[in-house]
Amino acid sequence: MSSQLDRLRALTKNLKMKAEHDLSGNEKFTKVITVASGKGGVGKTNFTLNLGLALAEFGQRVLILDADLGLANIDVILGVSPKFNLYHVINGEKDIADIILEGPNGIKIIPGGSGISELADLKEWELERFLLKLSSLEKESDYLLIDTGAGISKSVLNFTLAADEIIVITTPEPTSLTDAYGLIKTLNKHKYIGVIKLVINKAIDYEEGEIAANKLKIVVSRFLKNCKLEIFGFILDDKAVPLAVKKQQPFLLDSPTSKAADGIYSLASKMCNQLYETNQANGLKDYFYKIVSFFKT
Ligand SMILES: Nc1ncnc2c1ncn2[C@@H]1O[C@H](COP(=O)(O)OP(=O)(O)OP(=O)(O)O)[C@@H](O)[C@H]1O
Ligand SMILES: [Mg+2]
DSSP states (O other), X not given: XXXXXXXXXXXXXXXXXXXXXXXXXXXXXOEEEEEEOSSTTSSHHHHHHHHHHHHHHTTOOEEEEEOOSSSOOHHHHHTOOOSOOHHHHHTTXXXXXXXXXXXXXXXXXXXXXXXXXXXXXXXXXXXXHHHHHHHHHHHHOSEEEEEOOSSOOHHHHHHHHTSSEEEEEEOSSHHHHHHHHHHHHHHHHTTOOSEEEEEEEEESSHHHHHHHHHHHHHHHHHHSTTOEEEEEEEEEOOTHHHHHHHTTOOHHHHSTTSHHHHHHHHHHHHHHHHHHHOOOOOOHHHHHHHHHHHHHO
């Protein structure tokens, strides 16, 4: 595993030097990926944080936004307690740099807190001021990963629909699969045209993961027109995850050779390869502009 990791690190470092600009010389934008699920408790927060850490190990510059309106979780897993959040940036009290938490591997965490619901009521000039504050982050980040709350509230839906890419997480349990289908159906109803990446978490083995993913894919292709669902990968059910959560440590760092960490590394390397194949990153400003306009419709 380690030589594979070293190779990837070297590759991504090399590619990054070329990647500040695309081939036509245009500025590169941050790729925004929202992680969502129908059912709660399927592993979104653990997945988002650990995927971010793996991407950072591969040389990517990663931002994570904790957009869970309920109990924010990323900070709990990291054992940190943010004093300020997006609310203080939106109302002009703080700069974005003042609220960012430095995580392991150089990742940066933006606590959403009450700022998430605040986005619904932004006036034009407040939005402009907020977007301006995001400009510096754009230059410093390759990915923004967004951890959402459970369910399909208007807020979760807006944070999801505005993304460059969506990762839907489910476990192989029928209730979780049904709720994942419900979420994908809602995205489809709202005319989301991007790729939806499916991750099966807590699979007993890869076969169980594949069976569950294929079940969902078959139903989606039968009933939802123009829905691009890609089976992205599987994370195995692994005791290392709850054990690390209890220690308030990301499992990738607490147990880097665990089965769950293995799954995360292989998805992160898949993402790194795709980043340079496609150019679908629209950036932070575009993302938050879309969210605010979705709230107003
Ligand atoms: N691959 C895994 N193997 C074993 N346990 C896991 C795995 N992934 C997550 N868990 C456990 O599942 C529980 C829920 O995980 P997590 O908080 O990441 O889910 P969530 O989808 O963010 O929940 P919520 O919807 O409440 O925000 C945690 O106790 C975690 O330890
Ligand atoms: Mg969560």
